Amino acid sequence: MKNEQKxxxxxxxxxxxxxxxxxxCVGSITLAAFGKSEDKPIPQMTDDLSEFDWGFIVxxxxxxxxxxxxxxxxxxxxxxxxxxxxxxxxxxxxxNEDVHVDSPNGALDSFKENHVQDKHIVKGFFVPKLxxxxxxxxxxxxxxxxxxxxxxxxxxxxxxxxxxxxxxCVQACPYGCRYLSRPPGTADKCTLCYHRIHRGQSxxxxxxxxxxxRVCGNLKDPDSEIRRMLNERPYYMLKPELGTNPKxxxxxxxxxxx
Amino acid sequence: MSGxxxxxxxxxxxxxxxxxxxxxxxxxxxxxxVSSLYHVFGITRLRPIARFSLVSSFAFxxxxxxxxxxxxxxxxxxxxxxxxxxxxxxxxxxGFVYMIYGxxxxxxxxxxxxxxxxxxxxxxxxxxxxxxxxxxxxxTEQNEHTDQVDHKMVKALAGVGIPVACILHGYVGFLFGxxxxxxxxxxxxxxxxxxxxxxxxxISVLIFLYQFVNxxxxxxxxxxxxxxxxxxxxxxxxxxxxxxxxELLSLAYEQTERWAVLKFLITGPLWYTYVVFQxxxxxxGSFLLLSFVTLIRLPKRLSNLLIFISSILLLxxxxxxxxxxxxxxxxxxRSYRGFTSFLPGIFEKEGLVVAAVIFIIPFLxxxxxxxxxxxxxxxxxxxxx
Numbered sequence: 001m002k003n004e005q006k007x008x009x010x011x012x013x014x015x016x017x018x019x020x021x022x023x024x025c026v027g028s029i030t031l032a033a034f035g036k037s038e039d040k041p042i043p044q045m046t047d048d049l050s051e052f053d054w055g056f057i058v059x060x061x062x063x064x065x066x067x068x069x070x071x072x073x074x075x076x077x078x079x080x081x082x083x084x085x086x087x088x089x090x091x092x093x094x095x096n097e098d099v100h101v102d103s104p105n106g107a108l109d110s111f112k113e114n115h116v117q118d119k120h121i122v123k124g125f126f127v128p129k130l131x132x133x134x135x136x137x138x139x140x141x142x143x144x145x146x147x148x149x150x151x152x153x154x155x156x157x158x159x160x161x162x163x164x165x166x167x168x169c170v171q172a173c174p175y176g177c178r179y180l181s182r183p184p185g186t187a188d189k190c191t192l193c194y195h196r197i198h199r200g201q202s203x204x205x206x207x208x209x210x211x212x213x214r215v216c217g218n219l220k221d222p223d224s225e226i227r228r229m230l231n232e233r234p235y236y237m238l239k240p241e242l243g244t245n246p247k248x249x250x251x252x253x254x255x256x257x258x
Numbered sequence: 259m260s261g262x263x264x265x266x267x268x269x270x271x272x273x274x275x276x277x278x279x280x281x282x283x284x285x286x287x288x289x290x291x292v293s294s295l296y297h298v299f300g301i302t303r304l305r306p307i308a309r310f311s312l313v314s315s316f317a318f319x320x321x322x323x324x325x326x327x328x329x330x331x332x333x334x335x336x337x338x339x340x341x342x343x344x345x346x347x348x349x350x351x352x353g354f355v356y357m358i359y360g361x362x363x364x365x366x367x368x369x370x371x372x373x374x375x376x377x378x379x380x381x382x383x384x385x386x387x388x389x390x391x392x393x394x395x396x397x398t399e400q401n402e403h404t405d406q407v408d409h410k411m412v413k414a415l416a417g418v419g420i421p422v423a424c425i426l427h428g429y430v431g432f433l434f435g436x437x438x439x440x441x442x443x444x445x446x447x448x449x450x451x452x453x454x455x456x457x458x459x460x461i462s463v464l465i466f467l468y469q470f471v472n473x474x475x476x477x478x479x480x481x482x483x484x485x486x487x488x489x490x491x492x493x494x495x496x497x498x499x500x501x502x503x504x505e506l507l508s509l510a511y512e513q514t515e516r517w518a519v520l521k522f523l524i525t526g527p528l529w530y531t532y533v534v535f536q537x538x539x540x541x542x543g544s545f546l547l548l549s550f551v552t553l554i555r556l557p558k559r560l561s562n563l564l565i566f567i568s569s570i571l572l573l574x575x576x577x578x579x580x581x582x583x584x585x586x587x588x589x590x591x592r593s594y595r596g597f598t599s600f601l602p603g604i605f606e607k608e609g610l611v612v613a614a615v616i617f618i619i620p621f622l623x624x625x626x627x628x629x630x631x632x633x634x635x636x637x638x639x640x641x642x643x
Contacts, residue, residue, distance in 0.1 A: 082265075082268065082269070083265075083266060083269075084265045084266055087264075087265045089262075099595075101262040101593070101595055102262060103262070103264075103265055105265070106265040129264075138437075138438065138439060140346075141346045141347060142346075142347045142348065142349065142437075143344055143347055144339050144343065144344055144347045144349035144350040144352065145335070145338040145339055145342050145343070145344055145350070146342055146343075146344035162335070162338060162342065163331070163332065163335075164330050164331065164332050164333075164335040164336060164338055164339065165330050165331015165332045165335075166329075166330055166331075166349065167271040167272060167329075167331075168347070168349055168433075170266075170271055171271075171272065171437055171439065171440065171588075172437055172439055173439060173592075174438065174439035174592055175264070175439075175592065176263075176264030176265075176266050176267050176591070176592050176593070177266070178266065179266040179269065180269075180271050180331060181269075182331060184331070185330075185331025185332050186331055186332065187331075242438055242439070258592070258593045258594050258595070
């Protein structure tokens with residue numbers, strides 16, 4: 001008898017579903033209209049670049065490996081085929097603690113096929129990668145002509161009119177973030193969408209991410225979202241033992257990620 | 259490709275030309291050091307090949323930068339390295355070291371051959387006389403005093419040249435050894451290994467050419483000079499190979515994260531080029547042959563043949579060493595999880611055909627140089643300049 005009472009009729013199910021859907025819609029519209037978003041827009045750039053120190057956060061716990069960031073970056077920066085300013089890696093750890101990593105075409109087309117077929121995967125996660133804009137950048141150090149440089153607001157950039165295309169910086173980057181495509185025969189890498197951030201816009205990858213797994217901001221601003229997250233959440237950097245002092249922080253970084 | 263590599267690592271950007279560059283500069287430095295052994299350290303038995311080694315060094319030097327220019331994405335900006343040098347980079351010193359060394363070798367050749375130029379100038383007529391006059395900078399005077407000055411200058415330049423030659427080539431090793439991102443390159447020993455392997459390639463190419471040219475001209479070789487060179491080659495190759503093996507041993511013994519990936523590099527992508535050809539066939543083979551030659555009294559013809567074969571083996575060994583360093587280092591992913599693959603192109607800009615042409619040019623040039631700086635004829639002066 002009790003079981004029968006608990007059983008939901010078809011009419012009842014549809015009614016509840018409609019109420020719930022309507023509730024979600026109304027709630028979302030109300031939030032959008034009156035709610036205060038936590039996303040602070042990146043402040044408009046001033047002439048004084050020393051007020052800024054651009055940094056980046058990748059929240060691995062939020063990334064779903066959709067590859068939207070990779071596609072956005074490719075489109076925004078006209079990155080040539082088979083080269084990447086950003087990419088996403090998929091990590092799958094099986095019951096034997098064997099680690100399986102892949103990044104098919106940099107996850108440009110997301111992860112459509114299973115990488116590991118016959119293993120019992122006990123842990124899995126996605127890791128977006130991009131230039132770490134290191135404070136002591138090996139790529140800037142080794143550039144023989146000074147074409148690689150750190151901007152006053154802390155972004156590692158390349159002067160393509162001066163780059164001789166020797167490729168030494170590509171070799172020196174411990175993270176595989178640089179490339180040298182021909183043409184144009186000059187080194188290239190993530191610029192943190194410098195053309196956008198200095199106009200107060202966010203980077204293409206941050207905008208494209210549907211899960212807010214990427215945050216770009218001014219480390220010198222104590223009220224910025226990036227500063228707040230770094231203050232509140234445990235994070236780690238890639239290959240800190242190399243002394244590069246990366247400015248890209250990873251939340252939820254696993255020891256298997258290099 | 260095997261395992262996982264970062265997407266940008268699928269492209270090997272330093273290829274055949276960057277293998278060729280340290281190979282050629284190695285010969286430059288090595289050949290120069292051999293000439294200095296005579297001029298500075300007084301190994302008089304090397305006198306017959308002292309001039310030859312100096313001119314060879316110069317011929318290789320003139321073409322050593324060609325592979326780099328072909329490799330650069332923007333060769334038209336090559337001189338930026340000297341116009342706007344960024345001194346935190348090891349590479350920024352390249353132009354200066356190269357230029358200093360070039361001037362030094364050129365001056366040494368000039369002082370070495372000044373007396374010859376004067377005799378050519380005196381004997382010749384017309385345009386040739388004028389050319390020699392310009393080459394002599396108008397100074398055609400020769401006497402005992404000028405010979406002494408020439409000799410002193412040659413000795414001083416050869417003395418200064420030794421550290422400069424070591425810097426020129428050791429610094430190429432440093433370019434690789436200082437890249438902390440690369441587990442196969444990053445070692446302070448790279449600097450020293452490159453210097454010793456340079457001397458090995460320098461002596462090898464001199465032995466090869468000396469025997470080959472004399473065979474071609476059907477002229478007698480100076481057995482003493484060849485024996486000394488064979489001994490030097492034996493000694494230097496032992497040091498070069500042992501240094502490289504010590505580096506490998508210490509890596510293997512330390513069992514760090516680097517070794518975890520490098521052991522698969524050695525037993526995988528580099529098995530044939532490094533273990534089989536470089537270490538077993540070329541290094542061990544030449545070591546055994548040179549040991550026979552040096553330690554056992556053999557008939558001259560057999561001994562010379564073994565020295566000749568050793569020189570070829572060691573030229574191959576050094577070339578393979580350069581390949582295994584330059585290419586091998588780029589095969590390892592900085593993710594420490596896999597290896598990319600590389601096969602050289604044949605007809606492309608940085609392919610094998612272009613590399614072979616660039617490599618052969620200095621040898622052809624040397625043939626022409628012999629007409630201007632005859633290096634197998636004895637010095638006409640009494641002092642051993």
